[in-house]
Amino acid sequence: MTSLDIAPFANALVLGASIASIWLIAAIGLTIIYGTVGVINMAHGEFIMLGAYTSYALQSFLGLPFLLCLPASFVVVALVGLAIERGLIRYLYNRPLDTLLATWGVSLVLMQGVRLIFGSDPKYIAVPEMFQSNVEVGFASLSVFRLVVIGITALVVAATAWLFYRTRFGMQVRAVMQNKEMAASFGINADRVYMTTFAIGAGLAGLAGSLFGVLAIVLPTMGTAYVVQAFLVVVVGGGTLLGSVAAAGLTGELQSVFAFLTNDTFARFLLYVLIVVFLRFRPRGLFAVAKARR
Amino acid sequence: MDLTRRNLLKRSSLAAAAIAAPHLWLPTAREAWGATLKKGEPIKVGLLFSLTGQLAVPEEDSTLVMQYAIDEINKNGGIAGHPIQPVIVDAKSDFNVYSEKAKELIIREKVIALFGCYTSASRKAILPVVMSQNSLLYYPTCYEGAECTQNTICTGPLANQHSKDLIPYMVKNFGKKVFFVGSNYVWPKESNKNAKIWLQEAGGELLGEEYIPLGSSEFGPVLGKIRDAKPNFIFSTVVGASDIAFHKQFKQEGFKVDAMPIASLTTGEIETKAMGPEFGAGHFLSAPYFQTLDNPTNQKFVESFLKSKYGKNGSTHYNMEETYLSAYVFKAGLEAAIKKTGNIEEVTSRMIRDVSGGVRVEDNVSPEGLIWIDGDNFNTWLKPKIGQCQADGSFKVVSQAAEHVAPDPYSIYPNAGKCTAAGLVAPDGKSRKNVI
Numbered sequence: 001m002t003s004l005d006i007a008p009f010a011n012a013l014v015l016g017a018s019i020a021s022i023w024l025i026a027a028i029g030l031t032i033i034y035g036t037v038g039v040i041n042m043a044h045g046e047f048i049m050l051g052a053y054t055s056y057a058l059q060s061f062l063g064l065p066f067l068l069c070l071p072a073s074f075v076v077v078a079l080v081g082l083a084i085e086r087g088l089i090r091y092l093y094n095r096p097l098d099t100l101l102a103t104w105g106v107s108l109v110l111m112q113g114v115r116l117i118f119g120s121d122p123k124y125i126a127v128p129e130m131f132q133s134n135v136e137v138g139f140a141s142l143s144v145f146r147l148v149v150i151g152i153t154a155l156v157v158a159a160t161a162w163l164f165y166r167t168r169f170g171m172q173v174r175a176v177m178q179n180k181e182m183a184a185s186f187g188i189n190a191d192r193v194y195m196t197t198f199a200i201g202a203g204l205a206g207l208a209g210s211l212f213g214v215l216a217i218v219l220p221t222m223g224t225a226y227v228v229q230a231f232l233v234v235v236v237g238g239g240t241l242l243g244s245v246a247a248a249g250l251t252g253e254l255q256s257v258f259a260f261l262t263n264d265t266f267a268r269f270l271l272y273v274l275i276v277v278f279l280r281f282r283p284r285g286l287f288a289v290a291k292a293r294r
Numbered sequence: 295m296d297l298t299r300r301n302l303l304k305r306s307s308l309a310a311a312a313i314a315a316p317h318l319w320l321p322t323a324r325e326a327w328g329a330t331l332k333k334g335e336p337i338k339v340g341l342l343f344s345l346t347g348q349l350a351v352p353e354e355d356s357t358l359v360m361q362y363a364i365d366e367i368n369k370n371g372g373i374a375g376h377p378i379q380p381v382i383v384d385a386k387s388d389f390n391v392y393s394e395k396a397k398e399l400i401i402r403e404k405v406i407a408l409f410g411c412y413t414s415a416s417r418k419a420i421l422p423v424v425m426s427q428n429s430l431l432y433y434p435t436c437y438e439g440a441e442c443t444q445n446t447i448c449t450g451p452l453a454n455q456h457s458k459d460l461i462p463y464m465v466k467n468f469g470k471k472v473f474f475v476g477s478n479y480v481w482p483k484e485s486n487k488n489a490k491i492w493l494q495e496a497g498g499e500l501l502g503e504e505y506i507p508l509g510s511s512e513f514g515p516v517l518g519k520i521r522d523a524k525p526n527f528i529f530s531t532v533v534g535a536s537d538i539a540f541h542k543q544f545k546q547e548g549f550k551v552d553a554m555p556i557a558s559l560t561t562g563e564i565e566t567k568a569m570g571p572e573f574g575a576g577h578f579l580s581a582p583y584f585q586t587l588d589n590p591t592n593q594k595f596v597e598s599f600l601k602s603k604y605g606k607n608g609s610t611h612y613n614m615e616e617t618y619l620s621a622y623v624f625k626a627g628l629e630a631a632i633k634k635t636g637n638i639e640e641v642t643s644r645m646i647r648d649v650s651g652g653v654r655v656e657d658n659v660s661p662e663g664l665i666w667i668d669g670d671n672f673n674t675w676l677k678p679k680i681g682q683c684q685a686d687g688s689f690k691v692v693s694q695a696a697e698h699v700a701p702d703p704y705s706i707y708p709n710a711g712k713c714t715a716a717g718l719v720a721p722d723g724k725s726r727k728n729v730i
Contacts (some may be wrong), residue, residue: 134548
C-alpha cells in the first residue's frame with residue numbers, strides 16, 4: 001500500500017469507530033435489559049423513537065436547548081419504561097416467550113400512539129450550529145456531531161460500568177443475575193432491582209434516540225432501523241456490557257472497512273454472513289457469563 | 295351440512311340445473327368485470343394507499359390530496375352529474391395487503407378505478423389483480439417505466455423524462471464530474487441507467503455509483519468515497535427517510551453545497567421541511583411541479599388546499615400534485631367514455647382507459663400547466679422543471695423544459711419493442727399484452 005492509499009483507509013477506520021459508537025449506544029439499553037432482566041425487549045426500537053420525539057417535543061414546545069433535551073429524554077423514557085415494567089413486564093418474568101410477544105405488542109402501541117399524537121410526517125430536531133460542521137486532523141475527517149456521539153457513548157459506557165461494578169446497587173444486580181432466589185434470601189429486593197434496571201435500560205434507549213433524531217430523522221417507524229443492529233450487537237456480545245462494547249467495535253469497524261473496499265449493501269451482506277458463521281461456533285457470543293438458568 | 299344421501303341428491307340436482315341453464319347462474323362477462331356505474335348513483339373509486347407503516351409519510355398525503363380533489367370535483371357537479379365516492383383503505387406498507395385490498399376494492403366494492411401506490415414494488419404487487427379483473431389503476435407518481443399494461447394510467451414522470459434536463463443543467467453549471475448515489479431498489483437503478491445516457495450526451499464523467507439499503511441512515515462510508523472522488527456534483531435517487539439522513543450528514547461531514555450540490559429526483563418540499571431547511575438549501579430537484587410555481591392555477595390550488603381540512607401538513611408536493619392530476623385525468627376519461635357510449639351504465643373500467651389516450655388537463659386546472667396522456671403507453675406528457683432549494687425550504691425554478699417531453703417506458707430497452715395501446719410490439723412484430 002502506498003501512502004496515498006493509507007489515508008482513505010485510515011479514514012474508514014475512524015468512521016468505523018463512529019459507526020461502532022452509534023450501534024453501541026443503540027444497543028446498550030438492550031444489553032442491560034437482556035443481560036440483567038432476561039427480557040428480549042422487542043419495544044427497544046420504540047424506546048429509541050420515544051427519546052427522539054421527547055427531544056423534539058421539548059425543543060419545539062418548551063424551547064429547551066438540545067443539550068438539555070438529552071438528559072430530559074433519558075428521564076422521560078425511563079419513566080415510560082418504568083410504567084411498562086410495573087404494568088406489564090413484571091407479571092411475565094417467568095415466561096420469556098410471552099415477554100417477547102408482550103413487548104412486541106407494546107412496540108406497536110407506542111408506534112401508533114405517537115402517530116396519533118404527532119402525525120406520521122417526519123419531525124426535526126435543531127442542533128447548535130457548531131454541531132453542523134466537521135473537523136479534519138491530518139488524514140482523518142469526521143463531523144463534530146459524530147465526535148459528540150462517540151463522546152456520549154464513552155460516557156454512558158463508563159457510567160454504566162461504574163453503576164454495575166462499583167456500587168451497592170450494581171452488586172445487588174449481579175447477585176440477582178446469578179441466582180434470583182439466593183439473592184432474595186439474602187434480603188435483596190429482586191423485584192425492585194428488575195424494575196430499576198428496566199427503567200435505566202429504557203432511558204438509555206431514549207438518550208440514544210435523541211442523538212439519532214439529529215443524525216437521521218424523527219419518525220414513528222425510526223426505531224425499526226436501529227433495533228436490528230442493537231440485537232446483533234447484544235447477541236454477538238453475549239449480553240454483557242464488555243461483550244457489547246467489543247461486538248459493536250468489531251462489527252462497526254468491519255462494516256466500515258467492507259463498505260470502503262466494496263459497497264454498503266455488500267458490506268452488510270458480508271457482515272451478516274460472518275455473524276451467522278460466528279454464532280455457529282460461539283452461540284453464546286463473545287463474552288457470555290455463566291448464569292443460573294431462569 | 296352432513297353428507298347424507300338426501301343432501302347429496304339435492305346438491306347434485308342443483309349442480310345439474312346450473313350446468314343446464316348457465317345463463318341463470320353465471321353473470322355476464324361485463325358484470326363479472328365489475329361494471330358498476332348506475333344512473334343517479336355515486337361513482338365509487340378506491341384509494342389504495344398506506345396510512346400506517348414506513349410508506350405512510352408520502353402516501354397519507356396522497357390520500358388527503360385525492361379526497362381534496364374528489365371534494366372539489368363533487369362541489370363542481372361531479373362527473374356527468376354523478377358525485378365520486380372514495381373508498382379509502384389502508385395498505386399498511388405491506389405488499390400482501392396491497393394485493394388483498396386491491397382485490398377487495400375491485401371485486402367486493404366494485405370500484406370503477408383504483409388510485410394508489412407510491413412505490414414500484416407495491417404497484418407490481420397489485421397489477422396482476424388489476425389486470426386479471428380488467429380494472430383500471432391510476433398510478434399517481436414517478437416510476438422507472440419498462441412496463442406496458444392495458445390497465446394503468448400514470449400521471450408522474452417516467453425515468454426518461456425525469457433527469458433529461460437535470461443532468462445537462464448540472465454539467466453545464468457545475469462541471470463534468472458526477473457521483474451517483476441511490477437507494478438499493480429498482481427505481482434508482484433504472485433512473486441511473488437513463489441518467490448515464492444523458493450524462494454521456496452532455497460529455498460528463500461518472501466517478502462512482504453507490505447504492506444504500508432502503509431505510510439505512512448511515513452515509514459515512516458513501517460520503518467518504520465521495521470525498522476521495524471529488525465530483526463536481528452528486529446525482530441522488532435516495533428516497534424516504536434515508537434521503538433526509540443523506541442531506542443532513544452531507545452538511546455535518548463538512549461538504550459545501552456551493553462546491554458540490556446534490557441534484558435529486560425526490561428531495562422536495564416535504565423532505566426539506568423534515569430535515570430542516572438549512573440542510574436542503576442550495577440543492578437541486580427535478581420535478582414537473584413545485585409549490586412555488588408562479589401561475590394563477592397553482593396559487594389557487596396551494597391556497598385552497600392548505601386552507602381545506604386536508605391541508606394540515608402545510609405543503610403541496612410534486613407527488614401530491616401528480617396525485618391531484620390523476621383525479622382530473624379520471625374525470626376527463628370517464629366523461630369521454632360516457633360521451634362515446636351515451637349511457638353511463640355501459641361504461642367499463644377498460645373503456646375509460648381506452649378513451650383516455652390524448653386526454654388533456656388544461657392549465658386552468660393543472661397546477662403544473664397543461665399535461666396530456668400518451669395514446670400509446672398511457673403515461674403523461676409533461677414539462678420537467680429544475681428547482682433550487684432556498685433558505686426557507688421552498689424551491690425556486692431555475693430551468694424549465696421549453697417543450698413537453700414524451701414519456702417512453704422503453705427508452706433504454708429499444709430491443710424490447712414499442713408500447714402501444716394494445717400491447718408491447720416487439721421489433722419482430724409480435725405483440726404481447728400486459729407486460730410487467
